[in-house]
Amino acid sequence: xxxxxxxxxxxxxxxxxxxxxxxxxxAAWCGPCRAxxxxxxxxxxxxxxxxxxKVDTExxxxxxxxxxxxxxxxLMVFRDQxxxxxxxxxxAPPQLDQVIAAVKGLDMDDVRxxxxxxxxxxx
Numbered sequence: 001x002x003x004x005x006x007x008x009x010x011x012x013x014x015x016x017x018x019x020x021x022x023x024x025x026x027a028a029w030c031g032p033c034r035a036x037x038x039x040x041x042x043x044x045x046x047x048x049x050x051x052x053x054k055v056d057t058e059x060x061x062x063x064x065x066x067x068x069x070x071x072x073x074x075l076m077v078f079r080d081q082x083x084x085x086x087x088x089x090x091x092a093p094p095q096l097d098q099v100i101a102a103v104k105g106l107d108m109d110d111v112r113x114x115x116x117x118x119x120x121x122x123x
Contacts, residue, residue: 002041002044002045002052003024003040003041003044003052003053003054004051004052004053004054005053005054005055005056006023006053006054006055006060006063007055007059007060007063008060008062008063011023011053011055011063014051014053015078015081016081018050018051018078019049019079019080020049020050020051020077020078020079020103020104021050021051021053021077021078021079022040022043022044022050022051022052022053022075022076022077022100023053023054023055023075023076023077023078024036024037024040024052024053024054024055024073024074024075025055025057025064025067025069025072025073025074025075025076026054026055026056026057026072026073027056027057027058027072028056028058029058030072030073032072032073032089032090033072033073033090035090036073036090036091039090039091039092039093039096040052040054040096042093043093043096043097043100047100050100055067057069057072070088071088071089072088073088073089073090074086074087074088074089075087075088075091075099077099077103079103079106079108079111080108082108082111082112082115084103084106084111085099085102085103
């Protein structure tokens with residue numbers, strides 16, 4: 001599956017409708033973004049069970065601000081509508097493969113339990 005362009009109007013539905021969603025926040029003028037693009041595109045072709053989205057930070061300034069993007073490229077990953085990874089910087093193919101494997105291997109029951117525990121009031 002090729003990457004999909006995400007906009008302010010499509011971002012939330014992409015998060016809600018995808019079991020796993022990778023999001024690359026990028027800009028055309030950004031050298032590291034352009035260097036990361038082929039790696040990201042290749043991963044999208046190799047992992048058809050994952051949705052790979054791209055957000056053009058120049059065209060989608062409000063969305064980028066809402067996501068707290070301060071450096072590009074930034075890769076965010078959502079699994080079951082939960083943000084499980086967010087990191088600025090271009091990844092090399094082996095690093096991206098590690099992130100993909102780690103996200104696929106997450107025990108989401110443990111993730112939800114951990115979130116519930118961190119959100120619980122202190123005694």
